[in-house]
Amino acid sequence: MYKIDLPSEEVPKKWYNINPDLPVEMPMPQNSENESQLENLPKVFSQGVLDQEFSMDRYIKIPKEVREIYMRIGRPTPLYRAKGLEEKLSTPAKIYYKREDTSPTGSHKLNSAIAQAYYAKKEGVELLTTETGAGQWGTALSLACSMMDMDCRIYMVRVSYDQKPFRKSIMEIYDGEVHASPSKSTEYGRKILEKDPDTPGSLGIAISEAMEDALKDEKTKYSLGSVLNHVMLHQTVIGQELKKQLEIAEEEPDVFIGCVGGGSNFAGSAYPLIKDKLDGKSDCQFIGVEPSSCPTLTKGEYKYDFGDTNGFTPLLKMFTLGHDFIAPSVHAGGLRYHGMSPQISLLVNEGIIEPRSASQKEIFESGTLFAKSEGVVPAPETNHALKVAIDEAKKCKETGEEKTIVVNFSGHGLLDLKGYAGYLENNLE
Template sequence: MVDEHIRSSQTPDILPSYWYNILPDLPEPIPPMRLGTGEIVKPEMLEKLFTHTVVKQEFSMERYISIPSDLRKTYLEIGRPTPLLRAKRLEEYLNTPARIYYKYEGVTPTGSHKVNTALAQAYYASREGIDRLTTETGAGQWGSALSLAGSMFGLKITVYMVRISYLQKPYRKTVMELYGAEIYPSPSDKTEIGRKILLENPDHPGSLGIAISEAIWDAIHSENTKYSLGSVLNHVLLHQTVIGLEAKKQLEEIGVYPDIVIGCVGGGSNFAGISYPFIRDKLKESSNIRFIAVEPEAAPSMTKGEYRYDFGDSAGLTPLIKMYTLGYKYIPPPIHAGGLRYHGLAPSLSILVKHGIVEPRAYTQKQIFEAGKLFARTEGIIPAPESAHAVKAVIDEAIKAREENKEKIILFNLSGHGLLDLKGYRDFLDGKI
């Protein structure tokens, strides 16, 4: 019986041989990137920053893009396909008729979903003869993932880590250094951008926007170096769809289909990873499925931002992108969910929010740590603070199902574990949040 399925299979054939590209299925085209002059950005312009292959993927209108066989083998080596688990104990605690399933990305070596695109971007860079990649990181999950990918494909990695997270999460720095990367707290004294900010405020907590600016500046001013991004752009979200494509196969095996899909959102990569393969069903009008995207109240781009053109970084080095944004100068409060402290939202996800296909929701730090504690005590896994946002929405929807006495299938992305984020949980348990 379906109710007996607590864990799905993880055989190699569950891992797809392609990524899903949502661009041809969106209800309207993504508005083109623009320069400050208004000129439309051409693909070759982005090749100053990114590898040729990911730029090609960024603009591709192919619905399915093949995963290179060598890269697919690497995915298998790092633990894909990841498990799909049923949160039976959480269901019982909530006394809900809902069935809760979660895709657990925390089993990868770096403990989060970020490695899916990190490996892809490093793979392409290595084959194009690039020596070094620069990047930013918030909580450190993306920086850790790219550091691992660099070590696997023989690349040097430089990471600009948001200063408040650099201080809150010292062991993330240790992880990155073990993989051979160099890490700087951002704003740093390594770039003109960082030096200017530190001159104005030596104790600046930093932001993802500032860290992106520094990583871009470094790449532009260095030889044989490219920039690597962990979220927001189409090629990044594309790589993450291995999550949802695997989940689809795993749910089919046990004979269920979700009524609700939930994920947390900073720039949008892990939400897109779990949801986009299912959103295609919705866009084809063959599904009544709901999609809930959860953000922190401290960085409410979806719930309080404006849909307009804006820079992706704090210094205005990126092209202008049309997205939901709080403004590129916005500095979010120093919350523990560092991976969600971003002012903007992926362009494709912005369109889905605009059309009401994705429902945005925001929670406070206290609410999400309470949810993370409950999940740890029922399911045994300590969620990353980012993923705890999704857990909170799952709990709310499961309680709603109980109150309405409706059987619902809820799927969410547990995009990473919180074992290197215990400072936040410590502060919560000590009543400091």
């Protein structure tokens, strides 16, 4: 089988919550000294997602309205076999990729954007404010808010704002209001610009700006595209579909690979498979791949830190490079984050997930090879997963092992061509 589709009715009816199945208890968020960030959470987030954030229910029902929109935007997404890539590599391995790039906005991000906009709308929220790195999350939330007849304000990390101007155009088509971050629209943005007018910005700064808006207006809530438990939860529609598709293909995954920045696409596709491993039903290897220029899991510390730069968020137990970290201006903007999902951090710390890193030049090399083999141009973020998938397939060629390698193809790269041009012209940093 080269392509495995599921009918619309197979869209999952519940999200999977990994919290009750974690091998050790999840460390809870904390206030910093003399501050009360936890008390601000209801001011910032809708109650619907806050309830999910701390839930210990293994499965949480997907509202009918959300599930219907999932079907409208093309869920379930297809699973493809990368036969062309296998032949290019002359490997005995079988490589499958779950195509989240087929969504209207080109990535997996809509799965959570729709849910978060739905819960906010139910509570009478008029404006959702957020951050975005490469623009996939800002694009998804803009569309979700448009569907729910709400306003959306996006703080886009300055370097990505400059690198990817057509991302801004798409957000504006969906009526999103886009600001380069740090901006002059917030107190915190102005403070950062006073210190360093030429800063490339960071996701931590953009989060601070978006949260400042939410704290100032009771009709405004903040929406996060990754990191927190409820975002991981919403994305598990991917992994639940994937399990059914692998069963149809009569495949047991030996290696699962996804890119990791804040963790949402990896968690959503891997958690239902990880449950099988935690239950003793699978021996699959799970690999999360990050940029070597932003090595949160491979070189960061597992400790409590803020999710944003200004300290609006509670302290989260996670792998972190420090909340003041400013990543180099690589093209994988969705992976330039100082921290990591607390759930994924715990699973890495417990040895369930293996972290790896890859450089910018080698990920574009892998993405170009994939495009020539399969015809699909991957996002720079997705290229990190593909790079390691290619490495693993080459190992199989050396050993003769017929492993089944599964990749979450988190997004397309058709709005990331400046990065590809830099690779083809041999002028990437």
